[in-house]
Amino acid sequence: MTRAVSPDLPARLRAALDARLQGVSRNAAAERAAAISRTYRDGGGSAVIAGETDALAYALARMPATYAANVASLNALIEARPDFMPATLLDVGAGPGTATWAAAEALPSLQSFTLLDANEALRRLALDLFDESGRQVYYPRGDARALLAKAQAADFVVANYVIGEMGEAERAALASLMWEKTRDTLLVVEPGTPAGYARIIALRSLLIAAGAHVAAPCPHDGPCPLAAPDWCHFVQRLQRSRAHKQIKGADAPFEDEKFAYVALSRASVSRHASRVLAQPEAGKVEVAAKLCTPDGLETTRVPRRDKAAYAEARRWRWGDAVSLN
Incomplete structure (x- = not known):
């Protein structure tokens, strides 16, 4: 029986975030977090995150929930593939490093971490957080797509809340390139909305046609049996820290993050639940x-x-x- 990883941020990461928050106006950070969230809801991307305060506000507002969704997806993958012991990780669209943190907690076999993202503010924050926690990563500066094309293949490739920021043709090209860089398993996590599910299903179909096999959540490699208006998504509950509640302007001690995901492997899973x-x-x-x-x-x-x-x-x-x- 595999041990499920907690959906709450690791103590080292919480401490590193709290340290970065010292001396920063929480009201200003909350205002920036709200503005960034509005931009994302309106279809904008990470370009709105332009400086240190923006990056910290985004991390405080969104890192706990996206970490929880990644952990839930990883727990499901590990349950389906208890023999999965990757040594190398490639995090595409890494932002502040959320998916890398989750993978490192869930998969102690990982030894090498490469992160790619075009947003310099998020990259700098990620490196600060990793440095303060003692974790060593490689996070080069530059265009993420160009860096991905030149990157070495990794045992495990993750893409966390990334493919919604691009058009259909660009998503398909990125999916194919990520699969090309995947030695063993690719995990893609998206918001648990009908649109997020549709993106996951399109990527799933494309890569199954290229030889991939579903490890989770689907118990088969066939077409999704759900029909609109239904869609496949899941919910992970997480506890809110004091800083998280302040940045979000929320009173509830918890948050429920809805997410959709697919884990695709080179090898087929012998027995599906x-x-x-x-x-x-x-x-x-x-x-x-x-x-x-x-x-x-x-x-x-x-x-x-x-x-x-x-x-x-x-x-x-x-x-x-x-x-x-």
Whole structure:
């Protein structure tokens, strides 16, 4: 049984962020975070992050949630591939290094970390955070796309909330190039919106046609069985720190991050578990769960009279991989 990594930021990263926040107006940082969020919602990209305060505001507002989504995706990948022990990581569109932090926590076999991003403010912040925590990474300056074309292949390639910032043709070209640089497994994480899901499905189809196999979340390499307006996404709850609440202007002690993802491997997964696609309904008579199975979509009903199966089904949660007897 593999150990699931916590969705909360590692203590070293929290400490490094808190240290960077000293002497910075939290009101100013909150205003910049809100402006950056509006730009992203309106279809803009990371170009709006133009300086040190912008980069810190973005990291404080978004790093906890994107880290949690990456960890949830990594936990699912490791459960499906317990033998996955990559040594090298390539983080495409790395920003402040969120996906690298998550991968390093989830995969202790990793020894080499290469990060690529065109945004200089985010790159500088990432290097500061890694330096303060003692982690060594390679994060060259320059155009991310050009650097990716010249980069060495890695065992594990990650792209975290990146492909939504480009057009369809550009996304397809980037997907193909990332797969070319992938020795073993590629993980792509996007917002858990219908548009984010559509991008994941398009990339999934393109790379399956190029020989990839799905490791997670899908229990098969076939077409997605969901039909609009439904879409495949998951939710990860994370705790908010005091600084996170201040930057977000929020009172709730937690946040629920919706995300969509796909992990694609060179080798096929020998045995796929079914995936829980929504929070199961647990009643006194039965547990009803919407599952994506190796044979397609189905609603499974586990009656209470089957005591062992019923007790197990009551523990199922949205996003879990489950085996049906």
